[in-house]
Amino acid sequence: MSDIRIRARIKDGETEVKCLMNHPMETGLRKDSKTDELVPAHFIQEVVCKLKDEVVMTANWSGGVSRNPYLAFKFTGGEVGDPVEITWTDNLGQTETATDQIS
Amino acid sequence: MIDAKRRILLKGSIAAGSVGVAVGAGILSPSLVLANWNEAAFSAKSLPDALSSLMGSDATETNDAIKIKAPDIAENGAVVPVTVEMDLDGVKSIAIVASENQTPLIASFDLGESAMPFVSTRIKMARTSDVVAVVQTGDGLFSNAKEVKVTIGGCGG
Incomplete structure (x- = not known):
């Protein structure tokens, strides 16, 4: 079970992809309320979105994106059944990938 | 001949060493993987x-x-x-x-x-x-x- 939920829907030739990722998105600037120590930075830096192995969009993020990030984008040229792949990589080098077929 | 190889080996290790130092000193943060x-x-x-x-x-x-x-x-x-x-x-x-x-x-x-x-x-x-x-x-x-x-x-x- 992947940590990314994707939904890709096509309408009038435009595919809209919506996705939700599970991630703490710590900026590294926040203090833990109990220990008063800075919580180390841990956030997604790059999200790569592919349609059939071709990169449609690359997002670069700071820790300013909210926890458990939501992302939506649109593209043309997709068809029902085409695979859409989302991959994120965070500042600790962790990575996660998920795919959905356009419906 | 042996000496020349030693030279190359030394050069290689110096180069690798300096990258390590740069990472250690925070010049290259590990986040630069991307x-x-x-x-x-x-x-x-x-x-x-x-x-x-x-x-x-x-x-x-x-x-x-x-x-x-x-x-x-x-x-x-x-x-x-x-x-x-x-x-x-x-x-x-x-x-x-x-x-x-x-x-x-x-x-x-x-x-x-x-x-x-x-x-x-x-x-x-x-x-x-x-x-x-x-x-x-x-x-x-x-x-x-x-x-x-x-x-x-x-x-x-």
């Missing part, structure tokens, strides 16, 4: 600095074709939904900025040829400020802004 992630832009403390690093210039022209959808008042600054959409051709990238955040640049989206000029996400805002969208096209940089009033700041400060 070559395309613009450390200077994302750690910049002001919008012009961030734009100069990210797009090579901070000269933007206000353009009302860029539509920013965000709430007028955000109760919780930790989760502010923002959608940026525009009627412009040849959009290469879209950046989202919260001008009063400690590091204003939040996200930058590089669009491929088939991508439409539309992105939607949720951002953190430290306090009431403008949400700025900066769009790079073949004709230069364009921007638009929308003020969002923040009731409770969302950077955990």
